[in-house]
Amino acid sequence: MLDLSTLYQVTDVKSRSISAENFTGEPGKGGMCPLEQGVSGSEARDLGLGWKVNPFIFLEPKSTFEIANIDGPGIIRHIWLTPQNRWRDTILRIYWDGQENPSVECPIGDFFCMGWNEYFQINSLAVCVNPGCAFNCYWQMPFRSNCRMTLENLSNKRDVIFYQIDYTLQSLPEEIAYFHAQFRRVNPLPYKEVYTIVDGIEGKGQYVGTYMAWGVNNNQWWGEGEIKFYMDGDTDYPTICGTGTEDYFCGSYDFEDPFTHDRYVPYSTPYAGLQVVTPDKLYRSQFRFGMYRWHIPDPIHFENSLRVTIQALGWRSEGRYLPLQDDIASVAYWYQTLPTVKFPPLPDRDYLEVI
Incomplete structure (x- = not known):
């Protein structure tokens, strides 16, 4: 290239x-639409x-x-x-x-x-x-x-x-891998369930990116959960295990302002970013976040199978983790050999809708 x-x-x-x-x-066929057929023919x-x-x-x-x-x-x-x-x-x-x-x-x-x-x-x-x-x-x-x-x-x-x-x-x-992207949404995530970003991938390839639209339904910090990559026969435990949601998206310590400690700090970089959608008051319920992480310099290679999950964890009383019941949607991006396993059906329009 x-x-x-x-x-x-x-x-x-x-x-x-x-x-x-x-x-x-x-070649040589651009801009040939007759006036009577064009959407801007009158103009x-x-x-x-x-x-x-x-x-x-x-x-x-x-x-x-x-x-x-x-x-x-x-x-x-x-x-x-x-x-x-x-x-x-x-x-x-x-x-x-x-x-x-x-x-x-x-x-x-x-x-x-x-x-x-x-x-x-x-x-x-x-x-x-x-x-x-x-x-x-x-x-x-x-x-x-x-x-x-x-x-x-x-x-x-x-x-x-x-x-x-x-x-x-x-x-x-002679050998190429084909681009793939799959969407999922769970709203709300059932109590104590782990969110699945993608599973059922069959073939050889590399995982190259994650986007998440995360709607928080509780006060306090919401990103303690770990992302996990189960590959090539992994069962109960993954080969790759992250340390926290903000860590995976190349942030740290709750995405908070390190000086004032009272707000989230959005960022957009070549390989990772966070967009804060709702008013930036730290640790309030009903916040919505968009986060991306591109594995361009560090693709995750798999030989025959891949499943990716992330935990939704906050905090409850007495310093204990709280399994969250948030509105979570995601897009997984990867390259793999063909054929493509049929994706799960998309949710209907009402379930997809953002309110």
Whole structure:
């Protein structure tokens, strides 16, 4: 892959891009929509063909729109989207190489680390969220024969979607792993149960990231729980065991201000971040947090299976842990060999909804 030190090299890679102005990504076919067929044909009527005639799509209620169908080999390099409806009402699915089951199935907001339907800027290597609601993904997604992406509108309201999918057509190594992302939500988490971020992964690959939208239902600190990675035949005990929720997301000591000790401190870095969504008064019930952790320099490799869990732990009287009953949602990101095991069914629209 090119970086600043190799940009001068000549390659056989072909750059392509799909948007509402070029649904197929074919060379020399962008901006060709006739005025009478374009969503902005009226606005361009004085200028004519080629003048921003069809810059977005209408995603109709209770419908699915195929935003990409690309023959490979190639690599998805960048996805940019600007949904306008409630972000959990739009479901992104990605299918690799003709598979029946999607390898990515996720509400659009959570996929881009915006699980609470509120804008907060993110500056990371894998995901950037910029004003006003620009969702950007830079996960590299190789495919051998075909990539198909769809957006499903669960709502009763038409959505307006601006989007662009940038990709390259090129040769690939003999062995590749395919990008995956799976969403889950439990609200509330049953008492003394451990939250499962992902399980049932079968194949060889590497785990590369976690996003969590965590709604706290108790006072006091809520992040004592450990994350655990059960891999390659682990049963009761994991191979990798964290020391606390904030520790896993590369923070420490309750994410609190180390000087005033009276508020949470949000941060956004290339590999980890915390977005505080509700008023920043420390240790209050009904706080909502968004947290991401990218294992880009430190992927977690597995040979044939993987399960990832996290405990929800706070504090109760007499210095004892309190198993929490919080509203927790997550997205697991990983690469693996095909085929993809069928994901658990997504919750229905009412269960997904953020109130």
